[in-house]
Amino acid sequence: MSDRDLEGWTIAFDLDGTLVDSAPDLIGTLNRMLVEEGLPPVPMESASTLIGSGARALLVHGFEAAGAPVERAKSDELFERFLVDYAAHIADGSQPFEGVVETLERLTARGAILVVATNKRSDLSELLLGKLDLTRHFADIVGPDRVSARKPSGAHLKEAVAIAGGDPERAIMVGDAAPDADAAKDAGMPCILTTFGFTPTPVEDLGGDVLIDAFEDVEEAIDGILSDFYVKRALKF
Ligand SMILES: O=C(O)COP(=O)(O)O
Numbered sequence: 001m002s003d004r005d006l007e008g009w010t011i012a013f014d015l016d017g018t019l020v021d022s023a024p025d026l027i028g029t030l031n032r033m034l035v036e037e038g039l040p041p042v043p044m045e046s047a048s049t050l051i052g053s054g055a056r057a058l059l060v061h062g063f064e065a066a067g068a069p070v071e072r073a074k075s076d077e078l079f080e081r082f083l084v085d086y087a088a089h090i091a092d093g094s095q096p097f098e099g100v101v102e103t104l105e106r107l108t109a110r111g112a113i114l115v116v117a118t119n120k121r122s123d124l125s126e127l128l129l130g131k132l133d134l135t136r137h138f139a140d141i142v143g144p145d146r147v148s149a150r151k152p153s154g155a156h157l158k159e160a161v162a163i164a165g166g167d168p169e170r171a172i173m174v175g176d177a178a179p180d181a182d183a184a185k186d187a188g189m190p191c192i193l194t195t196f197g198f199t200p201t202p203v204e205d206l207g208g209d210v211l212i213d214a215f216e217d218v219e220e221a222i223d224g225i226l227s228d229f230y231v232k233r234a235l236k237f
């Protein structure tokens with residue numbers, strides 16, 4: 001096996017719940033919004049049912065969880081306040097999951113292109129990854145505002161891979177929730193799912209190809225997917 005055996009392959013990573021445990025700051029901002037509205041905060045454990053589809057969805061589901069009218073959560077004014085507060089606290093408590101830096105370094109050394117495909121707005125994703133010193137690992141950071149349709153649409157993944165200079169036919173998705181698994185299916189990409197992320201549906205039921213309990217296991221999962229790919233291709237000839 002050559003040292004750069006992942007040359008020509010792109011790995012697309014989801015952000016929240018895959019690369020970064022961003023629950024403390026997302027739920028922190030949500031709770032400040034709830035308290036300002038005279039509503040009870042939600043417990044940190046509710047992160048898994050609230051995070052995954054972007055900030056607007058987080059606000060709506062958070063207000064629902066607090067028993068408040070969702071109309072209020074949908075207001076632009078509240079959404080703007082949420083974004084300002086979150087940007088100011090984006091890396092107060094958020095941390096990369098264990099093994100992220102080492103694993104991304106190894107994948108890059110093996111020649112893979114790495115890209116972020118997230119439903120978190122691009123500017124906030126850049127801010128968070130910058131503060132955690134993770135930006136240097138990625139060819140690009142692609143939020144929903146930079147593509148024609150967000151996850152669960154496969155367009156998000158295919159366009160993110162292309163923006164990063166990769167080939168969508170030779171790409172693998174790594175995520176933690178239904179929007180990731182569904183987008184991968186829609187794009188025809190193999191999908192690796194973390195079991196330590198945020199998903200209201202049990203991760204076993206999302207239809208991922210491989211589940212990983214630790215971030216560093218992503219490398220072995222990629223190797224398994226690639227060997228299947230090359231075996232199938234060999235059988236076709
Ligand atoms: O912030 C969110 O709700 C979603 O972000 P993700 O797509 O990186 O999980």
Ligand SMILES: [Mg+2]
Binds near residue numbers: 016018176177197198
């Ligand atoms: Mg996620």
